[in-house]
Amino acid sequence: MRIAFYGSSLVSAYWNGAATYYRGLLRALAARGYEITFYEPDVYDRQKHRDIDVPDWCRVVVYQGTVAALKRVATEAANADVVVKASGVGFEDDLLLAEVMASAKPAALKIFWDVDAPATLAELRAAPDHPLRRTLPSLDLILTYGGGDPVVESYRAIGARECVPIYNAVDPETHHPVAADRRFAADLAFLGNRLPDREERMEAFFLQPARQLWQQRFVLGGAGWHDKSLPANVAYVGHVPTADHNAFNVTPNAVLNISRASMAENGFSPATRVFEAAGAGACLITDAWEGIELFLTPGEEVLVARDGQDVIELMANLTQASAKEIGERALRRVLGEHTYAHRAAEVDRLFRSRARQVEAAE
Structure with a gap:
């Protein structure tokens, strides 16, 4: 056809x-x-x-x-x-x-x-x-x-x-595990374009934790954030081309998914970032939305945060070893069910x- x-x-x-x-x-x-x-x-x-x-x-x-x-x-x-x-x-x-x-x-x-x-x-x-x-x-x-x-x-x-x-x-030919890239070294990274119905949630789930965890390093990627006031421990790397997505996902200890407000309210709307991160074997922290368990198992293949305070608590308990295990389980799940x-x-x-x-x- x-x-x-x-x-x-x-x-x-x-x-x-x-x-x-x-x-x-x-x-x-x-x-x-x-x-x-x-x-x-x-x-x-x-x-x-x-x-x-x-x-x-x-x-x-x-x-x-x-x-x-x-x-x-x-x-x-x-x-x-x-x-x-x-x-x-x-x-x-x-x-x-x-x-x-x-x-x-x-x-x-x-x-x-x-x-x-x-x-x-x-x-x-x-x-x-x-x-x-x-x-x-x-x-x-x-x-x-x-x-x-x-x-x-x-x-x-x-x-x-x-x-x-x-x-x-996930497209395994495009999103897959790669070597780390020091440009994206961080405790937590977020990749997303600046949009009106995402910005408020980005403040709560990403910038609030960054301000409280001032000794940790955060990386922000995506278009439109160049004039956003950011804490000193947040590095802005601008638009991240597709060729760099794998390195962006695997290098930090964890990456964050923040749904747009309408998608979070509706539920059952996993963003491309969810599968890109899982396909690279990254440890993903996602904001809470109904239906996540249809794609990844909370606590085992993905970490779920209801708000910024949850992000802070998850990061406090997340070791490099546990992050690696979560990422590996997520990768197995998406390759088996979600390509x-x-x-x-x-x-x-x-x-x-x-x-x-x-x-x-x-």
Whole structure:
């Protein structure tokens, strides 16, 4: 089958947290025989900060951030058997959805792939006339980055035919154990871009512990924190390209995951960072959210903190030996159950089942 996938960016993770998800899942689908074209707009300086070359398993079409260019690439949806519009593309998302789905051939599977479902659903609830809400009944599938039953039920309640979470996972070819790198040496490190619904939680889970544990070293990575007031024991290393993620994860004694507020409140939404860290064999401390035990076992494969004080207490009891054991157990778990090959097998079953239903209806 041929897939036309319209997303934010495959070749750049700059201000684009979904890049790891796209890459892992689409590469695994390509390995199952899918022919994939990924369409991405040249916006937010992403093309100036590419961190991978165009892969040999996917054709990448970069188009200018103009309405005319958008309409031109949307017409190519007519060549695909599966047409996907992802959330958060970053340029005229509503228009892109309309143009792409209008161009898709009648027999094609038409899919909206939501990589930030809790936030999208909040937007839809606040706007009864939202274009996506009007489009939902005509789409074959809503696939989501996560969210569990709460997201599935919410999407069905507003008109989706079917909604299925396809969770993040690890790509062992990209995220795996490596040697330590002294640039990232720390007792605790956090990697995440500066976003409004993350910053307050970052203050509580990362900066508060750093201020109290002033004799320990902390490392902060991610875009947008350059003008943030930081304690003296926090080293800011800026945007961390994908090639450095493994070293960033394995070098500190522990790494921290801080969910965006909407995802933490909804639950069942493991960030890519969770699987990147586990895939590298890192000891992960994550903020608490419902459903974590579906992916990693708290206390054995991951440490869970309800607030900054929990982070402080966990770090006080965490030795290098225990951190190493937690990371090793997490690595075994994700390789056994949570790789993108596992996720691609699920997506493949969905696509083929839906394709047979379309054929039977003709």
